[in-house]
Amino acid sequence: MEVFSNLIGGFQTALSLQNIYLCVIGCLWGSMVGVLPGIGPLAGISLLIPVTYGMDVTGAIIMLSGIYYGAMYGGSTTSILMNIPGESASIVTCLDGYQMTRKGRAGAALFIAAWGSWVGGTLSIVGIMFLAPVLANVAMKFGPAEMFALLLIAFFILGSLGTGSFIKTMAMVILGLLLGTVGMDSLTGTLRFTFGIHDLYDGIGFVPVAMGAFGFGEILSATEENMVREVYKPRLRELFPTRTELRASLAPILRGSVIGFFIGLLPGSAHILSSFVSYITEKRLAKNPEEFGTGRIEGVAGPETANNAATGGAMIPFLALGIPTGPAMAVMMIALLIHGVRPGPLFIAEQPQIFWALIASMYIGNIILLALNLPLVGLFVSLLRIPFQVLFPVILLICLVGTYSINMSSFELLVLLGSGILGYFFRKLDYDLAPFILALIIGPTLEETFRQSLMRSGGSFSIFWERPISLTLITFSFLLLIWNIYRSVRDREKVARTDEF
């Protein structure tokens, strides 16, 4: 029952006027960045980090997490009304959502997407409440060897989730790890790859790299495409689904909640993957799977629920283990570090008031989003009508100011531009950027734990398999490696066979 008394304490903090206000701002801003194609939660959170400097840490994390899950709500609007995903997790919603719009059922699709998002989001918070403290307790027993083994698993899972080949994904991971070695070595104080540039002594800031590779690079890629869009505006009285649509969406919403929550625990683009898995599951379970892609409500309900449930799932490794599972989580981590709070096993034990206030604010935020999103559809449609030619220079300027404001450093603007160019070319060469960014963030901890383990064991690698937890994790990571290699070879053979035909 300790959970519930903690939760009540969390609500007492989250329900203060200031925190409710910050939660509303975060949710609204998140919805807007979710609606606008080209700006995702990553840029949305990065841009508001400077605003949080003067706030207390609880208010800051409430607002920033509001942006994160708010973006998932907003992403569906653009997918349904324009056939363009506002957020990458809503790609799959375009398939049936836009077809529903063409049939005059846009309102119903938006309603079910919002309803499913609320159910998925809320159920995943229940999951965080019970799982995160347990996981944090287990992780408190971790030494550097266990932590290293855990991070190794994260990398191999990343390898298997990348959209391209395993070798390409691992090359991106190694590139990110190498970039993470720039700066002062945390164990010896030796400067590495700094070339006398003072701005590099603390390492390469990953906010400019992430904003450059994702935000800036995305815009550069978008300029190659057609910039004209057509937006449909639904009327409010069309918003309610029929009884048949409600009944048909019930099971996909429940399944999407479970799928999204568990996939959310994995590192990588879990919210994107969860929506795809949910869509495929619904299609497999459907009596008439051939109707998917023609405007089936299940094709909207499942994926939209799953990507919101995944945001909750992703919070668990982030809060309990200190492992950001995606770029947006990584930016959240930086925001907390700026405020002197380090997520990880000790976070829940040492700062329970922040953890439980966050949980309570997520319940409140999900209700706010459900209440606000449908009436605000008109406003979002107006936002979408702003031509991309007007929007993208403004987005670029916001990226530049957002990056500059973190350290008032022009050097970080150069890092942003360089990362943008890198992101643009990697997109052109069909490489996945998420593993690169995550490796950059987790890399320094991976190196530190690896070297600390060797120092403790006097140079013996047996430390990684002498302790039971470490042995289990290492075994699992090797199994993942073997699976990845097998999958890569199998895919190559499949492609070769297709080419022969």
Next chain:
Amino acid sequence: MTKDHIGGLFFLFVGFWVFSHAVKLPLGKLSEPGPALFPLSLSILLSIMGILIFVSGNGKTKIDWRTDFRKMAKALAIIMITLAFIILMGRLGYLLTSFLYLFSLFFFVCRFRLFVAVILSGILAAGSWYIFGNILGIQLPRGPWNL
């Protein structure tokens, strides 16, 4: 050249470059690993990945450079204009530089009419200066006339 050839060569180059710098760092010993151990091992791995990716590119569709460069023109223009913004912001201040930045993007990249580009850039630059500088309290660089 295929996409994989370019990617493979890039990783191979980065791998060699990092290796050449990492060998100058102390390697330490296994019981006390030095700062070179991690980057050195990674650079070797990256070079191997580079070779594998390069080889996997054989027989794939070649890049059509002419079409690709035409497509990239806008992106290259944006990169150059952004670089100018970064260089000029410290000297001219945020307000003037952001106006010039937005104007260059609207006029040269988006091909808006001169009048429209000037008005839009003026409103957006002043608006962003007010929001970031005054409401959000970000210390933006100031230039001539303290702007």
